[in-house]
Amino acid sequence: MITAENLTKRYGAKTAVDDVSFTVRPGQVTGFLGPNGAGKSTTMRMIVGLDRPTSGHTTVGGTDYRHLKAPLREVGVLLDAKAVHTGRSARSHLRAMAATHGIPARRVDEVIELTGLTSVAGKRAGKFSLGMGQRLGIASALLGDPHTLILDEPVNGLDPEGVRWVRQFVRYLAAEGRTVLLSSHLMSEMSQTADQVIVLGRGKVLADAPLSELVRSWTTSQVRVRSPRAAELADRIAGDGVTVTSAGAGLLDVAGLPADRIGDVAAAHGIPLHELTPTTGSLEEAYLALTGESVEYKTKEIA
Known part of the structure; x- marks a missing residue:
């Protein structure tokens, strides 16, 4: 287990890093996310004793890493x-x-083979x-067969x-009961790997929640509807x-109404349905919504 309590680092x-507290628990992969400059790498360096906190402290397995x-x-x-x-x-x-x-x-040979080197x-x-x-670098991290991976x-x-x-291996390690803290800017990959997500923005914790809960809280679920009488269904x-958006000829995106209710309305009025597909938001959408005000280095949007 990794703990950070009121962790602050000033240069x-x-x-x-500004008064950051979290717990990374064993048995799951914890994703560590945030824009460039959010404080992720600094936090990781403090966990393993490479940077000294201005205040607060961290432990790994209940012990200061330096000890x-x-x-x-x-x-x-x-x-x-x-x-x-x-x-070398x-x-x-x-x-x-x-x-x-x-x-x-023999352990050196094992990690060389394990990592494809x-x-x-x-x-x-x-x-x-x-x-x-x-x-x-991964082979070096695995060398001591550790209980915790950062x-x-x-x-x-x-x-x-x-x-x-990497995705399959870190999930395997977590399933063995190990503690895994994993940072990445690849949201599509993190969505397939992480169980829990910690998001930093401008040095502060913006979210610390199960991945599914984070996506549900910060995105809007919709239902994709295809019908030759889409305009009539939209009125019904x-x-x-309820928000109904035309997504093309005979195609609707509906928010605020579950698929079964849309189906019931269509059936009651004899409106044929060719598609009725619930869709959920992505981790990328949730991440962008959550960190929108915390991006330190913004790029110009392309029209």
């Missing part, structure tokens, strides 16, 4: 895949890390592609097979709290 006049006797065996961390001696091979890098904790060489294990890390570098953008640069592997179902 001069700038407050990067862990064997950090690699308890917490696997990927914050910067480039943090490796570029002249992948195998040499992992063996050097393993030596600091008395981890046997076998064919390049003897190659210098400085020659790695972005994706191979990410795989080496991964910052682990799928960055990976090919589709690698992205799917109109009312307070």
Whole structure:
């Protein structure tokens, strides 16, 4: 379990993390989301003792990370895949890390195979592609077979097979009862991976909820209706709290009325239906609605 209590970090006049509190529980994948500059990486760095909080504190498994006797065996961390001696091979890098904790060489071979690095294990890390570098970073995080994993953008640069592997693997680890904190800017991927979502914006916690609850709270459910008498049906179902939008010839998007009620109205008036499909919002839509006022670096919208 990871806990953060009233965590604050200031750099001069700038407050990067502002009174942040949350708990990352074992047995589930917790997504850590937020715009660039929201404070995610700073928070992760404070959890693992790379940055000292201005105030507040964090623990991993009930202990300050700096007081862990064997950090690699308890917490696997990927914050910067480039943090490796570029002249060393992948195998040499992992063996050097393993030596600091008395981890046997066979475990190095295991994580090399597990992360798909076998064919390049003897190659210098400085020659790695972005994706191979990410795989080496993940291998480093897994080296001590830790109970807790903290991964910052682990799928960055990976090919589709690698992205799917990361998704399936972190879910497997969570199912084993481990604690997984995972950051990503890929909303479509996070929607398939995370159980719980923590969203930061301008250094503050904007949301901390199950993914399904977050999407339900910040998006609007609709029903896609297709009928040759769509205009007549639109008149029949109109009312307070109901929004009907034409989505094309014979096509309606209806908000504020469930599919079964729309079907009942259509049947009562003999209106044929060719489609009646409930749709729900996406994590991306919920995220954008939630963080709209917290984006520090905004781009110009394209008309």
